[in-house]
Amino acid sequence: MGKNLTKRAEDYSKWYNELVVKADLAENSGVRGCMVIKPYGFAIWEKMQAQLDKMFKETGHENAYFPLFIPKSYLSKEASHVAGFAKECAVVTHYRLKNAEDGSGIIVDPDAKLEEELIVRPTSETIIWDTYRRWIQSYRDLPLLINQWANVVRWEMRTRLFLRTAEFLWQEGHTAHATEKEAIAEAEQMMNIYAEFAEEHMAMPVIKGIKTESERFAGAVETYCIEALMQDGKALQAGTSHFLGQNFAKAFDVKFATKEGSQEYVWATSWGASTRLMGALVMTHSDDNGLVLPPKLAPIQVVIVPIYKGEEQLDAISDRVAPLVKELRSKGISVKFDNRDTHKPGFKFNEYELKGVPVRLAIGQRDMDNGTYEVARRDTLEKETVNADDVVAKIEFLMEDIQRNIFQKALDHRKTHITEVNSYDEFKEVLENKGGFVSAFWDGTLETEEKIKDETKATIRCIPIDAKDEVGSCLVTGKPATKRVLFAKAY
Amino acid sequence: MGKNLTKRAEDYSKWYNELVVKADLAENSGVRGCMVIKPYGFAIWEKMQAQLDKMFKETGHENAYFPLFIPKSYLSKEASHVAGFAKECAVVTHYRLKNAEDGSGIIVDPDAKLEEELIVRPTSETIIWDTYRRWIQSYRDLPLLINQWANVVRWEMRTRLFLRTAEFLWQEGHTAHATEKEAIAEAEQMMNIYAEFAEEHMAMPVIKGIKTESERFAGAVETYCIEALMQDGKALQAGTSHFLGQNFAKAFDVKFATKEGSQEYVWATSWGASTRLMGALVMTHSDDNGLVLPPKLAPIQVVIVPIYKGEEQLDAISDRVAPLVKELRSKGISVKFDNRDTHKPGFKFNEYELKGVPVRLAIGQRDMDNGTYEVARRDTLEKETVNADDVVAKIEFLMEDIQRNIFQKALDHRKTHITEVNSYDEFKEVLENKGGFVSAFWDGTLETEEKIKDETKATIRCIPIDAKDEVGSCLVTGKPATKRVLFAKAY
Secondary structure, X not given: OOOOOXXXXXXXXXXXXXXXXXXXXXXXXXXXXXXXXOHHHHHHHHHHHHHHHHHHHHOOOEEOEOOOEEEHHHHOOOHHHHHHHHHHOOEEEEOOEEEOOOOOOEEEOOOOEEEEEEEEOOOOHHHHHHHHXXXXXXXXXXXXXXXXXXXXXXXXXXXXXXXXXXEEEEEEEEEEEOOHHHHHHHHHXXXXXXXXXXXXXXXXXXXXXXXXXXXXXXXXXXXXXXXXXXXXXXXXXXXXXXXXXXXXXXXXXXXXXXXXXXXXXXXXXXXXXXXXXXXXXXXXXXXOOEOOOXXXXXXXXXXXXXXXXXXXXXXXXXXXXXXXXXXXXHOOOOEEEOOOOOOOHHHHHHHHHHOOOOEEEEEOHHHHHHOEEEEEEOXXXXXXXXXXXXXXXXXXXXXXXXXXXXXXXXXXXXXXXXXXXXXXXXXXXXXXXXXXXXXXXXXXXXXXXXXXXXXXXXXXXXXEXXXXXXXXXXXXXXXXXXXXXXXXXXX | OOOOOOOOOOOHHHHHHHHHHHOOOXXXXXXXXXXXXXXXXXXXXXXXXXXXXHHHHHOOOEEOEOOOEEEHHHHOOOHHXXXXXXXXXXXXXXXXXXXXXXXXXXXEOOOOEXXXXXXXXXXXXXXXXXXXXXXXXXXXXXXXXXXXXXXXXXXXXXXXXXXXXXXXXXXXXXXXXXXXXXXXXXXXXXXXXXXXXXXXXXXXXXXXXXXXXXXXXXXXXXXEEEEEEOOOOOEEEEEEEEEEEOHXXXXXOOEEEOOOOOXXXXXXXXXXXEOHHHHHHHHHHOEOOEOOOOHHHOOOOEEEEEOXXXXXXXXXXXXXXXXXXXXXXXXXXXXXXXXXXXXXXXXXXXXXXXXXOOEEEXXXXXXXXHOEEEEEEOOOXXXXXXXXXXXXXXXXXXXXXXXXXXXXXXXXXXXXXXXXXXXXXXXXXXXHHXXXXXXXXXXXXXXXXXXXXXXXXXXXXXXXXXXOOOOEEOOXXXXXXXXXXXXXXXX
8 A cells, every 4th residue: 555564464563653653643752761742643532531531530539739849758658569660760869951061061050059958759658648638637528539641751762653742641539538448449430441441442352350469550459451452362451440549548648537427548449541452452453554543433433535637627626525514513523624635535535544533535527526435444445336316314324333343343352352261282382372351260379370481471461350260270280269360471 | 707817917927928838828848948739739730721722723833752861961051041040950960879888878979970850951052953953954844832831940048938948830932933033922921821821810900010130031032921919019910921043043053944044043932831820819919817819710619517406407508509509510610518516607617718718608597588698709708698599690600709809909009009219219219118119210231230239129121112212311320221120139
């Protein structure tokens, strides 16, 4: 198709890197590990944000904003939390630059050293729980259901656009509750909301589960997650929701007066999803011709390309197209009529395929004569000629059908890539030759988990929420086990 | 009214600080100079964002996202730009923490020093123009019309909630054009959009003008601004739009091929408005009872307070109120029915006055018997009894009338606080006793501007766009002058 895009079968990783840049989603910046999210990529992210934000608000959450900087002493208050983030954080030590006295340029002013270093937030539990101490006195102040849209920084050494960047955008929910039960219900609710968002809007099937202790968020009692499967058979964690117990309440001394008058520590959750979802979206649906976007998240849902010679013909086509554009917009469908005279139709076809626009209409002289449009759908690349009278209904059908079809395709792929195994040899064979999730009995020990990771690079992605109780034996140690867990190599 | 709010006449500054906290807009955090924007304050900011974002998109701008960090060498590339920001920037020098070997706690790892220090963006011209070099090759790539919603950091030593904080939220537009004329038109357009937003949505009258050289943005050729007047007679800059000439294109070597095939530097603008607008909103309309919010930006536009004894009466009132709530919401009016049984009506009345809810409905047994509501408007504190059949129409009227009325009130205040003076004595007398804008002839020199600033603390807020050409003489030097400029003490 002339897009010079590496094929997935040749080099999946290279295909991804090229596609993200060529489809104008994002690119690397001059700052190590930090990306620039380009307008087309950001428009998709805005649609994700709008939908998630709506779902959060419908479940009673409000947005707020907390400081970018976290004093080093705050981060240090919860022991496992700081252990998890200390190794990869950006530290602000000074607050001024000045001209070097030897005229060599601009230098950091050594006289402007901060008394206490500030960490650029890798996540905001500590600064938020320091705030909640002031906000929570009584059971009347609970539950506190807050979300923040923000940028965070984790100094990753090996970065990839969207999947792993030093700075990324995300939302982080932080809630406070009077009871353990209510906090657990909240953490589960948010996992379910992420799953609903992933499946219904991203058209990306996910498995809901809980993390093993070693994969838990630093400071959490339990981490719930949703795990998706990419086309190359690697898993991707697409959202996490943590039950934090009273860990942060204790670290920041946040107590409340119960109805009965006693003082108790507050129960907490936190939950987040990030621009990583952009990477998941790309890798779930796209093909060797470029992006394939679900209609619900596509910035442009329908593009109309006129095929014409000369201004007169373009004017005639424009007149025909104008009421269609208007009608589609009135139905909330975003349409672009690409009448640029600087590019030929073939170039435009390629461009919109690359950018994953779900439906493309083309209209030339023959269509003008016959009262038709050529309608092409991006997911299957099928084309057909449709009567002008039927084209709106066709487009409405395609908006739903493409959304449904790409979800089903991803689901079929996942179904054929969950393999139950009962021996370690079989486990290694499946991982090596087929990929995907491998469902196996595990004895529940960190030791076995690490041995498998060291030997195969596969980690336990989750213990699925709907895992049945079974009688089995660990594939490595042979010890008794009661549940199958899902292993996979992962992003 | 029992709100324990300092009166404006007693101490305006204290009134403001108290009100921002008591009305749940924002509070200081444990991080020096950084605020926490609380849910109610953030809900107002979200309304501002949504409206501005709509206006930007309607004028062809797209959102994107650029890195938080700026390498020191980038910031240094435009000489006047770095001079303007070097003195107040947060500098990241390290990327890791570790446990101190003596067990004294967590310390910055001296082995994890960055090769080049990173500045937390105080504004993004440099990182963006470094990116634009890759995006712009030809006249076909222009204009490039981009906006970013982001957090920025300027290490201010004296901070005040919303008005001046070390970290703040803002949007920054960065556009690139083929011609000087087009760039100037863009900068003017964005000033006009800010003015329209301020007047029609914030109900805050503003004066459009250009800044003198000394007040210009660091790196700009011309700075356009909108200036508002607060109730205490001090001015507040509420948005700026800069024509940057080719300064950043030259610093970052961004050239484009013209239609004719020559290589030329690109012309630029940038423009921004920030959470400072929240401070302006509070100080423009609010009174000794609390916030007064324009209906267009109020998170809750109508609150309904039931006055009842016992559950049975509350149920009856709830039944009466339910269809009204539904009808108002269907008209896009945000309504809260406050049926909390933990607080008395008087407490609720106080709370919603403090929070500036534009319209309050109360309904008790007498209203139930008579088929009425008590309707109170926040701006004038007037109350009246309205027939249930007329209440929707009344509320719709009030949404418009309150918006109009508070704008008119602010406009009247400003009109009586623009004083033309012709001598320096008169100038000082007006500044001292009346405040507001002082309109005076100025000889155009930096020297005179600084003398006036040193002696009176008044700065030239702007040279109004609509200033007439006149013949006059400078109020300090007596030298010939052709335009009156506006002086004021300012936030």
